[in-house]
Amino acid sequence: MEQALAADDARVQKRAEQSIHVMQLAGRTYDEQRGRCDWELVARDMGMSLIGCLRLFDPSVSTVPVRSLPNITDWLAEDISTLKSAVSEKFGVVTADEWRLIGVYMNIEQPDCFMAHNICTFSRMTPDMYKAIIRHKNDGLKWKDIFELYPIPNSVHVLRDAYHRFKKRDDSKPKTLPMKWSDADTRLLKELVQTYDKPGNRHELLTRAQAAFPNRSQKSILDKSRQIISKPQVITNDAMDRVNKLVDAYGKDWARIGQEIDVSPRRAQRIWTLHQERQKVTLTWTENELDILRKCIHDGVGMAEASRRIGTKTQFGCYFKEQSLKRAMANNTLQKSKTPWNADDVARVLHLVSTYKRGEIDWTAIGKDIGRTVSSCKTKHGELQRNRINSMDNHSQAVSHEVQKQYEQQQSVDWAKIAQQLNLSERECLEANQFNDGKIRWIYHPDEFSWDMANRMTTFIKDNYPKPLPINYTAVSNYMWIGMSDCVKMASLLRGEMNYENKA
DSSP: HHHHHHHHHHHHHHHHHHHHHHHHHHHHHOOTTTTOOOOOHHHHHHOOHHHHHHHHHHTOOSSOOOBBBOOOGEEESHHHHHHHHIIIIIIOOOOOHHHHHHHHTTBBOOHHHHHHHHHHHOOOOOOOHHHHHHHHHHHHHHHHHHHHSSOOOHHHHHHHHHHHHHHHHHSSSSSOOOOOOOOOHHHHHHHHHHHHHHHTTTEEEEEEHHHOOOOOOOOHHHHHHHHHHOOOOOOOHHHHHHHHHHHHHHHHHHHHHHHTTOOOOHHHHHHHHHHHHHHHOOOOOHHHHHHHHHHHHTTTOHHHHHHHHHHHSSSHHHHHHHEEEEHHHHTTTTOOSSSSOOOOHHHHHHHHHHHHHOOOOOHHHHHHHHHHHHHHOOOHHHHHHHHHHHHHHHHHHHHHHHHHHHHHHHSSHHHHHHHHHHOOOHHHHHHHHHOTTBOOOOOOTTTTTOOHHHHHHHHHHHHSTTTTOOOHHHHHHHHBBBBBBHHHHHHHHHSSSSSSSSOO
């Protein structure tokens, strides 16, 4: 044990003597003009390696003044060249401790050496290397994988920074726009996405898409695929009507129907299911439906279950009606008058309401005129409106069927004949019809405008919907056999709400 301690003491004593000798030689070889020592000469005199001598040097007790060069502009070209060669040739892979030795070798503070080396060893990005990195990025390689192909000194960060600096210079140059996706290419890629896209695994989709589009990069294909997948696809009424007709023609052959309307079989089935659900939904509430909803509210049943029990209302429709009933019960507006309504009172309330514009009805004045409460008048008028709309809903299918049959036979509609067959008025038939195939456009043009059509529409509106009654443009559209939106625009023109030239 004593021998081991004695040996350790001898080694420590020898290292201390060597350290003193190294510092003496470093002081003798110090060149004030260059600002550093000749460490190669010190290593030769000591008979040791350069790094070994640097490890023995202690700057805290040395008389050699250490330089401070915090700014890169303070560095001389010779110092920068010496620093770069020392790091690359004498140290190789630089660790934290070796940066301390580099500071001793350069006789410059360690942080200053680290800063200058990072600035001076930034990668020199060439156009060929820049294009190759872009290609690797499009192929999905990460920066650490690219760094293995182009091992720039220091780290991955140096390579990435050099790439982005070159990219900024490259972006300032005029460049051609990326190749746009044509409608045909988009449709083809959409078919590939619908067939081969699998969540979490798009390898087969990319393989087939790259074979179909060899001139496009993988990134371009991926971006367009994500756009197709994430694009919201709104199911329109026209799409539902078209799918319903195809189901009547081909049955539930979803693959064929999807091909006809350019969607996947699963989406075609979804459109048809939504159409069937909407066919069951009615807008107005009957007393029986309200009783079921009230019972659900009383029993604490959720609106999803209430919708299922009622069968003709959506969950959101049940929710909004629930809120309306709760507000009505809180305000005590569901109380009815004690005396029953007679035919004269019903006719009177309908007449008084028709004298007001929509949204401006003075229920207080109407209640005083009839001699009933405001809540009683509102409730009775709402009941009358629901009964009228329900009656029109019941007639809508029969009227539309007769209109379709006449139109397909003679390309015209005899409203008087349909009204006689169904025991309805012509106006009720016009308001109930939902068959719209074959309706023409009516777009204003000064040279082609027909006042005969304008006068015909104006006369129909005045005869059937005198002020303040609101105009039913469904009836106007069916009477003129013109699209509803065109009828609304033309009526606005004729009333002077929209400006146009050459009226006469």
